[in-house]
Amino acid sequence: MRKTNDLTFLFLAFLYLIPILFSDNAILSLSSLLLAIINISILRKINLKILILMIAFLLVPIVSVFITVLLYTKGANTTPVIASFCGLKIYQAAFDNAIFLAARAFSLSVVSFVFLLVIKSDALVFSLMQNLKLPVAIGYSLMATFNAFFYMRDEFIRIRIAYKMRFQKKIFPLKLLIPILVSASRYAHFAGLTLESKGLHKEKTYTEVHKWRYSDWLILLANLIQIIVLIILFGNKYSIGFTLG
Amino acid sequence: MNNLYKLKDFQFTYPYGNSSINWAGSYEINSGDIMLIGGESGAGKSTLLHALKGFIPETIFGKMSGTVLFKGKDLCHLSSVQRAKIGYLFQNPASQMIHKTVRQELAFGMENLNIKPQVIRQKIAEFSEQFEIEELLDRNIAELSGGEKQKTALLAILLMDPDILLFDEPTAFLDPSSAKHFVGLFHKIAKDKTIITVEHNLDYLKEHINRSIFIKKNGEISEQSVSNIIWEPSFEKIKKITPGKKVLEIKNLSFGYKQPLLKDINLDLREGEIVSIIGDNGAGKTTLLKLIGGIIKKYSGQIKYENNEIRQIHYKKYYQDLTMLMQNPENHFIFNEVIQEVNHQTDILQLINLHGYQKRNPFTLSEGEKRRLSLAILWSLERKIFLLDEPTFGQDAKNKENLINLICQMRQQGKSFLIISHDLPFIKAISDRTLMLKNGYLENVSGVLNA
Structure with a gap:
């Protein structure tokens, strides 16, 4: 199997961040994350132990985001009450927004971290110097x-x-x-x-060659198509998302 | 013989320190010279190497006068590739590693010389076999021991096939057998090269050196006859004493990172006793000190201090009695002045040959002086047990002798020492017992060493 260029993973990271950043519902964010993890794990081994540890650490801030939005969404009291505890009412809009923002924060963090886990820093720098003429x-x-x-x-x-x-x-x-x-x-x-x-200069040779290949274009293209399909399927379709301005 | 370097009235002073180098008159270094630069610690030996590499005054700033010409040209006018043909080994190998793996580090210099990748790969395979470092090639540099980094740095320079080799203590971190093997191979491969080296472990070089210069403490430089060099200093063996009660006891200690490193180690240390540990690079000597120092806590077996397992002792109590010398002396410095570091105990500075340095910033001292200051810091703490990792690094024979006398005096007061060193003459002189760490096991080699 041909080695995927580390630069491809860098571009993929940006590609997967786009639907999450611009998503308007939790399903799109979480499905983008899932798709990213599936595609990355096909290309490179993910250290699951570290990933699970990172997710465990993330849970506290994500739950905090969820509770904060749940309690402080402006104008949510005009929407139906879906539950109440000890006199505290949970409104539909506040719940939707809390789920959406927590999912978005979670997806953004985990996607970034997964790419950090699989990108080899030295290989990426070599690739940048060899393919993008980084000085x-x-x-x-x-x-x-x-x-x-x-x-x-x-x-x-x-x-x-x-x-x-x-x-x-x-x-x-x-x-x-x-x-x-x-x-x-x-x-x-x-x-x-x-x-x-050691006489560093730009005309040097490289023992470790990190060529950008057609397969890298294909990987990018395949992922782009999948992301577009995902946006078509889940973008702006579900009520879990920003329902208030 | 071709004239390579010509120095004329070369003077250099660092902007932040008092140290300077002062070479009155004209001096020439010819191709094929294998030259030793000797001198007291802090005299400016490394500074002279910097000048010969062309770092001064462009990259290392200071006040410079006079000229240093290389093949009749100012070094500043050479291209980067031409300058790369002057190989330079820094004193601290860890600070000259740019890459992640040993293989990448070895290839880097050759890549800059525009050598084809397949030739580079072939040369790395060939040289790593000769220098017996094949198993290091794909290791992460951050995980290597000091000696393994030194080997990598040395080989990386040799692979560039430089015309001139400038070495700043090339064997300082190498175990004796590696040092002998490396120096021998180096001189075989680089037999027509010009080599200029600063070295305190002269024993390895005696067959090779054909010229020598000596730098005095005041910066004056003079030619020294090779026949006058004391190649292997011998120190008087310290007098035996009857050691006191057992202070440290290690029973069946085993430890490993990814693979077992230390296996079933048994060792004890008594009051007033000096025990030395020798062994190959990467054998686990520093790890053993870390375990005894309570830095690594996960191990199997027992480490007892005064009959209590050290994991059960509160660190405040343990460190009131025990301290450890780190390999990098700068790890011990936190104050702006030398005198503050030793808690204003001027007599300690006198003992360790650092008098007159009271007001100096510790970070501006030479490497050898830094090592002595870090030792002075430990002395000033007045602990009962001292764990010393390479205490003689960067020290000349006079300072080593001074150190032996000091440790000897301290052991009379009941202080105990566990020393790791590659410096065999020092070890022979100072140790009550010498142990060798080999393949994870510790064996007593006192008899063999003193035979």
Whole structure:
């Protein structure tokens, strides 16, 4: 099976965000999310463990969005009451809006996260440099920045341990930012020196070739068609959505 | 012999520190020279390498006068590809990694030289086999040990087939057998190259060096006869003492990340005892220190401090008695002045050869000075147990000797040390017991080492 270009996943991410961003009902948002997950999992393996963990973390803010909209939708009291608890009335419009906004927030977050999970940062940068002529200085700096996250994470852990051992405190002062900042700037400095030292220039060759192929066009096209079908099927058809201006 | 470098009245001073380099007169470095740059820690050895690479004054700012000519030209006028033919190994291998995997990192330099991908792949396969790092090729660089990163950085430079190799402590993170193997292969492959190296572990280089210069603390540089170099410093073995009660006890300790790394480790440390652990790069030495230091908590077996399992001891109590030296000395710094870091104990700075540095910002010290300051910070804490990870990194023989004497004095006060180091002369001199970590198991090698 041919390897799908990581740039394709970047374009797909934008493609799937469109129906969710402009949807007017929860069904369209959630079905776009489902379609995205199905299509991505056909192309690349998704780490389900991390995805489930992320969804679990998401539940709290999503439920908060749902409750907030349910309680504070303006003008909802002109629509029928669908339930009431302890004197609190739930109106049809408030419920519709709460479902819609919670579904939209959930779909946006999960779609973005799923793409983050499957896109390989280094492959994406290589692809951008090779296919979209991203300047090599920016491309390799980006790559160094991605690596810097891991480097800085490890540095921070070590600095924190050294501090904890020295002062026997778990609460870390702002002062601890100094070594972290120094470490970050030193990393940036050496990354720059390394790029210069190894003679980085735009006419270089690439051992890892990330070609944009016809299959990538086909994948984009197939997904676009599916999204259009989805919009035709579910767009503006169901009452779960913005019913109030 | 062709004249490669010509330095004339070269002077350089950093804007933020007091350190400077001062080379009066004219000096030439010829092609084929294999030169050692010696000198005290903080004298400016790395600065000189920066100048020879052409980083000064364009990329590393400071006050520069005089000239550094490369093949009769100013280094600033060379193209990026021409400059790439001067290979440079930085002191800290972790900071020169741009890519995610070892394979990508090895390919990068050759790609910049416009070498065809298939040739690059072939060269990587060939060299990685010779240097025995095939199993590292597809590993994530972030997961490598310090020594493995050092090997990757060294090989990445060699693969570029540079005309000149500038090395800043190339064997600092390598275990002795890897260091010997790497240096030997390097000189075989790069036999016609010019190599200029800053190194404290001179033992590996004695067969290869044909020129040497020495930089004094005041920045003055002079030629030194190779015959006068002390290649393998020997330190006087410290006097044995009768160790006190058992303070640390490790029983059947096993641990692994994705695969088992430490298996059935048994070790104890007594009051006033100095135990050293040696082993190959990636053997799990630092991980073992992290486990003992209570940093990694998930393990099987027991680690007991004064008969209590360390997971049951509150960290405040444990860290009142134990501390650990990190591999990167900067991890210990949080103040703006050296004197603040050691809690205003000037005598400690005197002991560790950092007197006169009280008002300096710790981050502006040389690597060797930073290492000594991080040790001084630990000394100032007055703990009972010290876990030291590569304490001699960047230290010359004089400072190593000083460190041995200091540790010796501290053990007389009942303090115990667990030391990880690749520095065999230092280990031989200081250790009551030396243990080797191999294939996950710990074995006593004191007898073999002292034989």
